[in-house]
Amino acid sequence: MGEHPVVSKTGGALSAEDIAANFDDLHPPLNAEQVSVEASRCLFCHDAPCVTACPTSIDIPKFIRQIATGNLTGSARTILSANIMGGTCARACPTEILCEQKCVLNTGEDNPIEIGALQRHAVDHLMAKNHLHPFARANKSGKTIAIIGAGPAGLACAHALAIKGHTVKIFEARKKPGGLNEYGLAAYKMANDFAAREVEFILGVGGIEIEYDQALGHDIRLEDLRLDFDAVFLGIGLGQPRTLGIEGENLDGVQDALQFIEKIRQADDLMQVETGQNVVVIGGGNTAIDAAIQAKRLGAGHVSLVYRRGRAQMGATQWEQDLAAINGVSIHLWSKPIRIEGKGKGKGKVQSITFESTRLHAGKLVGTGQMHTAPADCVLKAVGQNLVDDTLCALKRDGGKLMVDEAGQTSLPGVFAGGDCIASGEDLTVQAVEDGKVAAAGIHTYLGGQNG
Amino acid sequence: MVKWLPLAFTPILGDKMADLGCSIAGIESINPFWLASAPPTDKQYNVERAFAAGWGGVVWKTLGEDPPVVNVSSRYGVHKDTARGILGINNIELISDRPLDLNLREIEAVRKNYPDRIIIGSMMAPVEEELWKSLAIKIAGSGVHGIELNLGCPHGMCERGMGSAIGQVPQMVEDTTRWVREVVGDLPVFTKLTPNTTDILLPAEAALAGGADAVALINTVNSIIGVDLDQMAPTPVLDGKGTHGGYCGSAVKPIALHMVAEIARNGVTKDLDISAIGGITTWRDAAEFIALGANALQVCTAAMLYGFRIIEDLNDGLSDFMDAKGYKSIEDFRGRAIPNTVNWNDLNMNYDLKAKIDQDKCIECGRCHIACEDTSHQAITMQANEKGGRDFTVVDAECVGCNLCQHVCPVPDCITMMPQENGLPYLTWPEHPKNVLKAVE
Numbered sequence: 001m002g003e004h005p006v007v008s009k010t011g012g013a014l015s016a017e018d019i020a021a022n023f024d025d026l027h028p029p030l031n032a033e034q035v036s037v038e039a040s041r042c043l044f045c046h047d048a049p050c051v052t053a054c055p056t057s058i059d060i061p062k063f064i065r066q067i068a069t070g071n072l073t074g075s076a077r078t079i080l081s082a083n084i085m086g087g088t089c090a091r092a093c094p095t096e097i098l099c100e101q102k103c104v105l106n107t108g109e110d111n112p113i114e115i116g117a118l119q120r121h122a123v124d125h126l127m128a129k130n131h132l133h134p135f136a137r138a139n140k141s142g143k144t145i146a147i148i149g150a151g152p153a154g155l156a157c158a159h160a161l162a163i164k165g166h167t168v169k170i171f172e173a174r175k176k177p178g179g180l181n182e183y184g185l186a187a188y189k190m191a192n193d194f195a196a197r198e199v200e201f202i203l204g205v206g207g208i209e210i211e212y213d214q215a216l217g218h219d220i221r222l223e224d225l226r227l228d229f230d231a232v233f234l235g236i237g238l239g240q241p242r243t244l245g246i247e248g249e250n251l252d253g254v255q256d257a258l259q260f261i262e263k264i265r266q267a268d269d270l271m272q273v274e275t276g277q278n279v280v281v282i283g284g285g286n287t288a289i290d291a292a293i294q295a296k297r298l299g300a301g302h303v304s305l306v307y308r309r310g311r312a313q314m315g316a317t318q319w320e321q322d323l324a325a326i327n328g329v330s331i332h333l334w335s336k337p338i339r340i341e342g343k344g345k346g347k348g349k350v351q352s353i354t355f356e357s358t359r360l361h362a363g364k365l366v367g368t369g370q371m372h373t374a375p376a377d378c379v380l381k382a383v384g385q386n387l388v389d390d391t392l393c394a395l396k397r398d399g400g401k402l403m404v405d406e407a408g409q410t411s412l413p414g415v416f417a418g419g420d421c422i423a424s425g426e427d428l429t430v431q432a433v434e435d436g437k438v439a440a441a442g443i444h445t446y447l448g449g450q451n452g
Numbered sequence: 453m454v455k456w457l458p459l460a461f462t463p464i465l466g467d468k469m470a471d472l473g474c475s476i477a478g479i480e481s482i483n484p485f486w487l488a489s490a491p492p493t494d495k496q497y498n499v500e501r502a503f504a505a506g507w508g509g510v511v512w513k514t515l516g517e518d519p520p521v522v523n524v525s526s527r528y529g530v531h532k533d534t535a536r537g538i539l540g541i542n543n544i545e546l547i548s549d550r551p552l553d554l555n556l557r558e559i560e561a562v563r564k565n566y567p568d569r570i571i572i573g574s575m576m577a578p579v580e581e582e583l584w585k586s587l588a589i590k591i592a593g594s595g596v597h598g599i600e601l602n603l604g605c606p607h608g609m610c611e612r613g614m615g616s617a618i619g620q621v622p623q624m625v626e627d628t629t630r631w632v633r634e635v636v637g638d639l640p641v642f643t644k645l646t647p648n649t650t651d652i653l654l655p656a657e658a659a660l661a662g663g664a665d666a667v668a669l670i671n672t673v674n675s676i677i678g679v680d681l682d683q684m685a686p687t688p689v690l691d692g693k694g695t696h697g698g699y700c701g702s703a704v705k706p707i708a709l710h711m712v713a714e715i716a717r718n719g720v721t722k723d724l725d726i727s728a729i730g731g732i733t734t735w736r737d738a739a740e741f742i743a744l745g746a747n748a749l750q751v752c753t754a755a756m757l758y759g760f761r762i763i764e765d766l767n768d769g770l771s772d773f774m775d776a777k778g779y780k781s782i783e784d785f786r787g788r789a790i791p792n793t794v795n796w797n798d799l800n801m802n803y804d805l806k807a808k809i810d811q812d813k814c815i816e817c818g819r820c821h822i823a824c825e826d827t828s829h830q831a832i833t834m835q836a837n838e839k840g841g842r843d844f845t846v847v848d849a850e851c852v853g854c855n856l857c858q859h860v861c862p863v864p865d866c867i868t869m870m871p872q873e874n875g876l877p878y879l880t881w882p883e884h885p886k887n888v889l890k891a892v893e
């Protein structure tokens with residue numbers, strides 16, 4: 001569809017076709033001609049800065065050169081050997097703060113190489129070919145590893161272990177694999193059921209089994225897994241959305257932004273996903289931006305994103321903020337929510353939300369006492385997620401997250417972890433993939449194998 | 453005609469002083485740009501479009517005796533860079549496949565319609581005196597300004613004993629040139645040379661001996677442009693088979709420049725007029741050929757790739773260049789680079805260059821480093837700096853001044869080759885102390 005949404009041409013509601021168009025690819029794939037022109041711009045830098053900026057260290061000059069020479073399958077293999085979720089990352093990476101930010105052509109031509117778009121072209125080519133899986137497994141090692149969570153971290157770890165010849169069993173609490181690739185990333189980044197297709201592709205390597213409806217702490221226990229398996233990897237993400245801790249948070253029409261996005265991602269019919277005439281999104285990260293844009297693209301009336309600090313402190317990148325603006329989201333800064341008001345007395349359907357203006361005072365955020373109330377029939381909370389605590393008391397923490405060493409091992413020997421549940425880099429798909437990869441190498445060593 | 457120009461620009465237009473008129477083999481042309489004998493000059497329709505666009509002359513598509521040849525389809529293959537640019541094309545076309553008389557009548561018509569433009573008749577025949585003479589007379593009768601002998605076609609026609617089969621044998625070059633010379637009176641004779649020889653001076657001297665007023669070069673370079681890896685046949689593939697063809701376009705320009713220069717600086721041929729051909733695509737290419745002695749220029753591939761209106765910038769750019777340099781006419785700078793085109797043995801061995809990197813312009817791509825490190829003299833170091841970037845530095849003691857880094861650097865003027873003041877005299881290899889032969893002397 002592109003960055004510009006379809007808007008109502010009559011002032012009336014969006015049609016089903018309009019909405020379908022709004023949830024198609026945000027960045028449609030480049031065509032062959034665009035790819036060849038873009039690939040040939042790449043300078044094939046030595047020790048390229050773009051590679052250093054990719055959390056999974058994909059050999060970018062190499063894969064782009066392979067595109068330019070017409071070796072698309074080889075290009076995809078280069079990408080996938082460093083990042084088995086190269087397909088999702090090509091769609092979802094905030095490249096403007098990763099590889100593309102470091103491309104030397106920012107200086108050279110004021111225009112970096114579209115690395116993500118090229119990456120997508122190569123990986124899509126390989127996946128479309130319905131080929132044999134591009135990587136072969138080593139001889140069976142006889143070792144078995146339990147992985148908790150079939151998100152990017154868990155799947156990347158599983159794939160890397162499978163290649164080393166190990167047998168992997170993934171325990172997943174939900175009914176579908178993919179983690180936030182399936183439930184959380186914006187729909188227009190993952191059009192045409194890409195998350196599910198990618199998981200199927202990854203599992204094509206063999207040696208990986210997934211059991212669904214198996215939640216650690218409910219259906220299975222870490223102690224048992226440590227006995228039954230040679231090693232354990234935790235890739236459970238951050239399950240617990242933070243609350244605002246204010247009055248009216250439980251009113252009808254107030255929900256977590258993640259819940260809202262999940263409804264969109266899982267909807268059979270997007271027309272059935274409710275938004276509102278006055279949607280207020282609270283938060284300043286990319287979840288807030290994604291929720292606001294998707295609400296707008298569903299046909300919501302006014303969509304405001306309200307953040308308690310300034311632009312510079314927003315987690316969302318400049319590009320994401322611009323995208324929100326293009327999509328008609330208005331951003332309000334320096335306002336913190338105080339209270340959500342309903343129709344009845346603290347009950348029923350949400351009607352408005354009251355904010356207090358804020359400012360920085362001696363480095364601390366303080367309220368100014370000035371209040372304003374905005375009408376709201378839909379409030380989406382996007383103020384971050386925490387690690388679900390209850391099941392993993394035995395493991396040491398680092399900040400609010402699990403502590404791991406360089407090999408990805410937690411404070412319990414043989415128990416590794418990665419992805420959003422550990423404190424590594426930013427909470428991004430590509431970082432989760434890297435964590436999974438690092439932990440797989442750590443586990444392989446732990447089991448007496450040689451990496452290299 | 454300039455219809456309207458903002459006032460401020462008028463004086464600049466007024467400054468355009470250079471005269472693009474040129475003279476070759478006694479022929480005066482309004483500009484040095486002619487279309488070479490090829491599809492663009494195949495018939496009246498194309499040639500009149502070319503003249504309307506502003507070309508100074510054409511060399512008509514090569515004529516032979518009837519019955520006309522029959523061409524195949526497909527006829528072209530191309531050599532592309534990765535960014536869809538065409539470096540060169542290769543053709544397996546023969547000479548004109550239309551009746552001789554039709555061509556001659558059309559030449560007459562165009563001569564009437566465009567009296568100020570030049571038409572040269574190109575011809576080809578088997579190596580028999582009578583055949584060359586009778587055909588030359590017929591073509592001369594159509595009112596052309598000159599005759600060009602096509603002794604260069606390296607495909608198809610050569611298998612019939614013509615084209616490069618003649619051009620590769622100096623005696624035949626001389627004979628055919630003389631035969632034509634003898635029957636066309638004062639009409640200028642151009643002998644068009646093939647580059648598919650080991651020493652271009654041999655056919656050039658033969659043309660001179662045969663009485664040519666000018667040589668035209670180069671014709672196409674014999675080549676196989678590529679192989680279709682599915683059909684396992686050379687491209688273009690015709691029903692499963694392919695053949696070698698004639699390569700032309702930008703890629704052959706360096707070959708043509710060299711051959712033109714050899715003729716221009718050779719004692720015997722230096723006064724022979726030269727119609728330079730081979731990859732001319734921009735005014736800059738044109739200026740380079742003129743600087744090496746060309747009197748006029750011919751263009752084929754560039755017109756085939758972009759159409760006739762490239763003549764606008766060829767004229768305009770050349771004229772601006774001449775204005776900027778203060779050259780009032782083509783003669784003013786023609787051949788200026790010849791005295792500086794010397795043999796390797798005449799170069800100064802004491803001249804010393806060192807690469808210098810402009811750190812403000814460097815975008816840190818590392819290309820210079822890896823080129824030098826892997827394939828040259830390990831003279832550019834790469835070191836992490838405090839800003840999280842990399843510093844690339846030339847180690848003067850290791851730099852031999854080869855220029856490789858400057859060429860691979862993607863940023864214009866970022867790497868400069870700096871001449872080193874060493875106070876040493878001009879010293880050639882024959883005079884060099886390390887020259888063993890000299891020591892023996």
Ligand SMILES: Cc1cc2nc3c(=O)[nH]c(=O)nc-3n(C[C@H](O)[C@H](O)[C@H](O)COP(=O)(O)OP(=O)(O)OC[C@H]3O[C@@H](n4cnc5c(N)ncnc54)[C@H](O)[C@@H]3O)c2cc1C
Binds near residue numbers: 185214239286287
């Ligand atoms: C709304 C939103 C938008 C985002 N957009 C982007 C984006 O555009 N680009 C980007 O790079 N990143 C984005 N991210 C971040 C990215 O999605 C995460 O960093 C990434 O998914 C983390 O992967 P993970 O494997 O660690 O965790 P998750 O993807 O959260 O996967 C964890 C898996 O573990 C399962 N699980 C959890 N607890 C248990 C348990 N107790 N037992 C069994 N299974 C369990 C879960 O069901 C899930 O399948 C976004 C995040 C959100 C919330």
Ligand SMILES: Cc1cc2nc3c(=O)[nH]c(=O)nc-3n(C[C@H](O)[C@H](O)[C@H](O)COP(=O)(O)O)c2cc1C
Binds near residue numbers: 488547574605702729
């Ligand atoms: C399709 C094609 C047909 C040609 N036919 C002739 C020809 O009939 N006679 C001739 O003398 N040269 C012929 N040439 C050679 C051109 O006149 C010219 O010498 C050559 O292409 C190099 O110039 P360029 O690089 O500008 O194309 C032909 C070239 C091409 C591409």
Ligand code: SF4
Binds near residue numbers: 054098
């Ligand atoms: S994975 Fe993401 S950061 Fe890495 S190269 Fe691909 S698009 Fe860039």
Ligand code: SF4
Binds near residue numbers: 044104
């Ligand atoms: S920095 Fe840019 S130009 Fe250099 S290799 Fe990476 S993508 Fe290519």
Ligand code: SF4
Binds near residue numbers: 860
């Ligand atoms: S090639 Fe040029 S831009 Fe690249 S590192 Fe060297 S000097 Fe800098």
